Amino acid sequence: MYKIAVIGGEDTVTGFKALGLDTYPSATVNEAAFALRELAAGGEHAIIYIEEDFAAELSAEIAKYDDTVTPAIILIPGRSGPLGIAQSALQNSVIRAIGTDI
Amino acid sequence: MATTTISPTRMELMRLKGRLKTATRGHKLLKDKRDELMRQFMDVVKRNRELRTKVEEGLKDANTAISVASSVMSPQMMEQALLNPKQSVELDMTFNNVMSVKVPVYQFHTKADDPSDICPYGFVQTSGELDDALSALGDVFKDMLELAQVEKTMQLMADEIEKTRRRVNALEHVMIPDLQKNIRYISMKLEENDLSTKIRLMKVKEMVLKDAHNFK
Numbered sequence: 001m002y003k004i005a006v007i008g009g010e011d012t013v014t015g016f017k018a019l020g021l022d023t024y025p026s027a028t029v030n031e032a033a034f035a036l037r038e039l040a041a042g043g044e045h046a047i048i049y050i051e052e053d054f055a056a057e058l059s060a061e062i063a064k065y066d067d068t069v070t071p072a073i074i075l076i077p078g079r080s081g082p083l084g085i086a087q088s089a090l091q092n093s094v095i096r097a098i099g100t101d102i
Numbered sequence: 103m104a105t106t107t108i109s110p111t112r113m114e115l116m117r118l119k120g121r122l123k124t125a126t127r128g129h130k131l132l133k134d135k136r137d138e139l140m141r142q143f144m145d146v147v148k149r150n151r152e153l154r155t156k157v158e159e160g161l162k163d164a165n166t167a168i169s170v171a172s173s174v175m176s177p178q179m180m181e182q183a184l185l186n187p188k189q190s191v192e193l194d195m196t197f198n199n200v201m202s203v204k205v206p207v208y209q210f211h212t213k214a215d216d217p218s219d220i221c222p223y224g225f226v227q228t229s230g231e232l233d234d235a236l237s238a239l240g241d242v243f244k245d246m247l248e249l250a251q252v253e254k255t256m257q258l259m260a261d262e263i264e265k266t267r268r269r270v271n272a273l274e275h276v277m278i279p280d281l282q283k284n285i286r287y288i289s290m291k292l293e294e295n296d297l298s299t300k301i302r303l304m305k306v307k308e309m310v311l312k313d314a315h316n317f318k
Binding site for chain 2: 001002003004011012014015016017018019020021046047049066067069070072074076077079081082086087090093094096097098099
């Protein structure tokens with residue numbers, strides 16, 4: 001049985017808390033990085049949603065889990081709206097797999 | 103080149119021919135696997151794009167709704183209302199096998215009986231906006247879950263495609279040509295040996311005949 005975690009700014013995660021997800025409000029990138037490492041190492045969470053604002057700076061950390069089955073680290077747009085990082089990550093894996101963009 | 107290390111024997115030739123056969127067969131199979139993976143990957147990518155857009159839209163709306171809710175309620179009230187979530191989500195993960203890639207399939211259960219029952223507060227002190235915000239978020243969450251599944255599937259498939267592609271290329275451009283070259287080398291060497299043996303025999307025969315008949 002796995003759990004779902006959300007890492008993001010205080011106001012992004014409050015709503016998810018009500019839905020019953022584990023939330024890790026982080027004010028700084030360092031806090032988010034810490035939470036991410038902790039969660040990924042713990043192995044209890046199958047899905048970790050992380051706010052794009054933080055993900056931008058943690059892309060190396062996130063890329064480590066690309067090829068493992070758990071956890072799935074999924075970027076979600078924060079308060080300021082989508083930054084396009086998730087879209088470009090998608091494009092990158094397409095390029096990686098096929099060798100060209102589609 | 104590998105030709106320097108192989109010994110031109112019939113045994114080696116047979117071994118290499120066997121390997122070439124396996125390599126060619128493996129190449130064909132892997133190529134089929136790659137093509138099928140690619141085809142499915144395209145579908146997954148398309149689905150991922152759709153879901154990503156949907157989730158981004160949905161979250162934007164939900165965030166706006168939460169902003170509205172927090173503007174009509176005091177921050178303390180808001181915090182208090184959401185302090186003790188009533189609902190808790192657990193995730194079941196099973197695996198689906200797509201062309202030997204194990205992709206996760208998520209199924210989530212809510213602890214409370216009614217999955218739509220997500221408001222962990224009394225209705226007296228909170229505003230209706232908060233209810234709307236949470237129900238909007240609850241709707242987006244279903245898509246988010248599918249997005250997680252699709253995105254992970256995509257990543258795992260991308261990895262597998264990359265690996266398969268490399269294998270296909272290695273077989274096609276390195277291994278098979280090398281084997282063919284070695285086989286050609288050995289068969290030529292063997293022919294050459296045959297020829298020299300034949301010539302030697304002819305020479306010896308000539309010499310023997312010369313001795314026997316004192317032929318000249």
